[in-house]
Amino acid sequence: QKEVEQDPGPLSVPEGAIVSLNCTYSNSAFQYFMWYRQYSRKGPELLMYTYSSGNKEDGRFTAQVDKSSKYISLFIRDSQPSDSATYLCAMKYSSASKIIFGSGTRLSIRP
Amino acid sequence: DAGVIQSPRHEVTEMGQEVTLRCKPISGHNSLFWYRQTMMRGLELLIYFNNNVPIDDSGMPEDRFSAKMPNASFSTLKIQPSEPRDSAVYFCASSADLAELSYNEQFFGPGTRLTVL
Numbered sequence: 678q679k680e681v682e683q684d685p686g687p688l689s690v691p692e693g694a695i696v697s698l699n700c701t702y703s704n705s706a707f708q709y710f711m712w713y714r715q716y717s718r719k720g721p722e723l724l725m726y727t728y729s730s731g732n733k734e735d736g737r738f739t740a741q742v743d744k745s746s747k748y749i750s751l752f753i754r755d756s757q758p759s760d761s762a763t764y765l766c767a768m769k770y771s772s773a774s775k776i777i778f779g780s781g782t783r784l785s786i787r788p
Numbered sequence: 789d790a791g792v793i794q795s796p797r798h799e800v801t802e803m804g805q806e807v808t809l810r811c812k813p814i815s816g817h818n819s820l821f822w823y824r825q826t827m828m829r830g831l832e833l834l835i836y837f838n839n840n841v842p843i844d845d846s847g848m849p850e851d852r853f854s855a856k857m858p859n860a861s862f863s864t865l866k867i868q869p870s871e872p873r874d875s876a877v878y879f880c881a882s883s884a885d886l887a888e889l890s891y892n893e894q895f896f897g898p899g900t901r902l903t904v905l
Contacts, residue, residue: 719899720881720898765831772892773892776833779830781831
């Protein structure tokens with residue numbers, strides 16, 4: 678079993694829809710939870726990170742961490758075609774430890 | 789700042805040839821990471837350096853892979869001899885060590901797309 682599980686998709690939704698992306702993990706020692714966005718033929722870029730549990734909001738993006746269920750989510754409101762990309766969840770045990778990435782979910786927003 | 793710079797952007801080579809990938813981290817960053825991304829295995833950490841010293845190379849697949857960081861502004865990842873299964877996108881990333889509870893964001897380069905025939 679992988680440490681971090683993520684549905685690869687692809688996921689296709691119409692413009693303006695709310696998108697929900699999710700990951701599950703097996704190790705309760707993870708403390709840092711991140712979402713990266715990767716456009717085609719580009720490197721991943723950090724979208725949001727959360728330390729421990731709770732929610733974090735940044736514009737149209739909301740990240741949620743539920744440590745009791747070992748489940749993290751990224752919500753995108755009012756989705757735009759420019760949001761079309763692969764979204765990778767990622768986790769770390771500590772600020773100095775290596776990042777464990779999910780396999781990524783390919784998202785397409787239809788105009 | 790130009791961000792993390794990688795070269796070449798694309799490399800096509802034949803099985804058995806030596807391949808050298810290059811990376812220039814963001815100035816002032818003291819950690820450097822080499823990743824490999826494939827459809828089958830996703831994004832995997834190969835090795836990372838802190839202050840030019842290799843800290844964790846447990847992700848290096850086998851002895852054919854080696855990495856060096858001779859100074860703070862340059863690193864190489866070498867594959868010798870290369871095999872078709874090494875075909876992947878190789879990313880370099882760098883970060884600055886901040887306070888203990890801060891998240892040390894890794895900034896990724898554009899990647900090198902390697903094809904071994």
